[in-house]
Amino acid sequence: MSTPEHQAVEARNAEFYAAFESGDLDAMTAIWLDDAQTLCVHPGALPVRGTGAINRSWALIMANTPYIQFFLTDVEVSLQGDVASVTCTENVLTADESTDDGSFNGAKAVATNVFVRTGDTWRLWIHHASPVMSDEHHED
Amino acid sequence: MSTPEHQAVEARNAEFYAAFESGDLDAMTAIWLDDAQTLCVHPGALPVRGTGAINRSWALIMANTPYIQFFLTDVEVSLQGDVASVTCTENVLTADESTDDGSFNGAKAVATNVFVRTGDTWRLWIHHASPVMSDEHHED
Numbered sequence: 001m002s003t004p005e006h007q008a009v010e011a012r013n014a015e016f017y018a019a020f021e022s023g024d025l026d027a028m029t030a031i032w033l034d035d036a037q038t039l040c041v042h043p044g045a046l047p048v049r050g051t052g053a054i055n056r057s058w059a060l061i062m063a064n065t066p067y068i069q070f071f072l073t074d075v076e077v078s079l080q081g082d083v084a085s086v087t088c089t090e091n092v093l094t095a096d097e098s099t100d101d102g103s104f105n106g107a108k109a110v111a112t113n114v115f116v117r118t119g120d121t122w123r124l125w126i127h128h129a130s131p132v133m134s135d136e137h138h139e140d
Numbered sequence: 141m142s143t144p145e146h147q148a149v150e151a152r153n154a155e156f157y158a159a160f161e162s163g164d165l166d167a168m169t170a171i172w173l174d175d176a177q178t179l180c181v182h183p184g185a186l187p188v189r190g191t192g193a194i195n196r197s198w199a200l201i202m203a204n205t206p207y208i209q210f211f212l213t214d215v216e217v218s219l220q221g222d223v224a225s226v227t228c229t230e231n232v233l234t235a236d237e238s239t240d241d242g243s244f245n246g247a248k249a250v251a252t253n254v255f256v257r258t259g260d261t262w263r264l265w266i267h268h269a270s271p272v273m274s275d276e277h278h279e280d
Binding site for chain 2: 037039041043044045046047049074076078080081082083085087089110112114116125126128129130131132133
């Protein structure tokens with residue numbers, strides 16, 4: 001079932017990845033709730049809590065990411081009242097100083113992005129991304 | 141700030157890990173929302189969606205986990221209306237057929253557990269666990 005509400009959440013999720021791809025820290029900041037309780041887990045890392053610290057983590061990542069592009073697959077939106085969850089597979093292409101000209105590094109991650117309705121828009125409360133190491137399901 | 145509501149959510153989160161530790165599939169099933177939109181990401185794996193499929197994933201994991209114990213650290217509860225998020229570091233001890241008698245395997249993961257208030261209790265909507273590969277923060 002894809003309602004206009006689901007579509008608005010999916011569009012907001014796409015804006016999150018567009019902000020990262022374009023290295024636009026202001027756009028990234030504007031997507032997050034301004035709250036001490038926000039949460040960001042970058043792949044393989046410990047949690048970053050609170051929008052101030054999260055902004056600093058993005059600034060650092062953007063400064064060290066000359067090129068990144070996301071192809072999202074398996075995007076699923078789920079709503080519980082004023083909270084919306086988006087899960088997706090992030091198929092990522094990156095290039096940095098260690099990459100040969102004209103080639104890219106590829107990687108795959110799974111993300112859960114949880115948004116909260118604030119007025120007319122949705123803002124990000126939780127971003128949890130994790131590396132996919134196998135197509136099998138692992139135990140905790 | 142730890143209100144009675146925060147404490148109820150944290151207790152519910154502890155019940156989730158107790159169900160896993162004791163291999164109690166009925167208790168595990170009872171903690172989840174009965175919904176096609178639930179989401180479970182086991183460390184390093186692709187998402188499992190829907191409570192039926194999630195139950196089957198737990199049955200398989202429990203059958204292959206003779207011993208598991210969790211020590212939770214950095215447990216933080218955050219509330220947004222009728223939705224509550226718990227993030228924690230899972231410090232895990234396991235033993236299986238490949239482990240020497242009297243010894244354990246240790247591992248660390250980060251989990252985001254999102255609960256929804258249903259009547260008098262909280263039920264699990266999203267469990268996303270990811271391996272910690274470094275104490276540094278990684279890019280997506």
